Amino acid sequence: MTDTLSIDRPGTPQPPVTLQRVRGRAAIVQAATGLRRLHQAGSAKILRPRTYGGPDQAVLINTAGGLTGGDRLDVSAEVDPGGALVVTSQTAERIYRSAGGAAQVRNRLTVGAGARLDWLPQETILFDGAALDRQLDVTLAGDARFLAAESFLFGRAAMGETIAKLALSDRWHIRRDGEPLYRDRLDLCLPRGGSDPLRDPAALAGHLGLGTVLMVTPDAEARTDGLRAAISGLEGLTSGVSGWDGKLLLRILARDGQALRRGLLAALGHVRDDPLPRVWHM
Incomplete structure (x- = not known):
């Protein structure tokens, strides 16, 4: 048998390099009496820690350790009527920095009549050159109760990181009984022709953290003043609270990751009657 040694000369077309991509899919269905279905594939995993006295918990894990361009995660969570x-x-x-394309994340949540779902992922850290396309779709039935908290960190201040290039699209679509209830969209792109939304006084004004908390319950508006009081005076935070039509919305701009975490802990501690999941304190 003869081996042939191939020598690539300048100008010789080379086949494109195929990069390994992260693919993950996780789904959970919670009945009023406990877990009804659990599915996980690829890098997406779900842990169910033992809980005492509060609703069951599902802890999402991305075993890949992060996402970059071309990766995709799909998560769905459904709570049957009367469940929590x-x-x-x-x-x-x-x-992480993208070599091409955006990381895609699709989160789909369904909450039955009389049920409750708290969507409380920890922060999303965006590195220089990151590209993320994320969408949250929520379907509520009847008197379902819903709480969501999402937050971004633009680089890590402790490491001296700055963001010079970024492509971010984050969308929330929430419906109740088929009718639109709440829509939100955040689009940030850097560099951007003479303006820098991360440092522009009319945008993030140099803050490295951005957080959103949305509560949809019959008593949401009644918590408005208490939520303002809970986060007022916290160092390194600028915030705004609004309550209307059974919804309570909080926006947080934070100086750094520590200030962002303080604000989220204070806010969620006020609007929730149960302790936060233990992973939030690790």
């Missing part, structure tokens, strides 16, 4: 579930993540999600 808290969904969180084991740690912050990291979105």
Whole structure:
């Protein structure tokens, strides 16, 4: 047998390099009496820690350790009528520099009549050059109760990181009984022709953390003043609270990751009657 040695000369076309991509899919269905279905594939995993006295919990894990361009994660959580579930993540999600394309994340939540779902993932850290396309779709039935908290960190201040290039699209679509209830969209792109939304006084004004908390319950508006009081005076935070039509919305701009975490802990401690999942304190 003869081996042939091939020598590539300048100008010789080379086959494209195929990069390994992260693919993950996780789904959980919670009945009023406990777990009804659990599915996980690829890098997406779900842990169910033992809980005492509160709703069952589902802890999301991305075993890949982060996402970059071309990766995709799909998560779905459904709570049957009368059930309750808290969904969180084991740690912050990291979105690394993209070599092409955006990381895609699709989260789909369904909450039955009389049921409750708390969607409480920990922070998403965006590195320089990151590209993320994320969408949250929520379907509520009847008197379902829903709480969501999402947050971004633009680089890590302790490491001296700055963001010069970024492509971020984050969308929330929430419906109740088929009718639109709440829509939100955040689009940030850097560099951007003479303006820098991360440092522009009319945008993030140099803050490295951005957080959103949305509560949809019959008593949401009644918690408005208490929530303002809970987060007022916290160092390194700028915030705004609004309550209307059974919804309570909080926006947080934070100086750094520690200030962002303080604000989220204070806010969630006020609007929730149960302790936060233990992973939030690790």
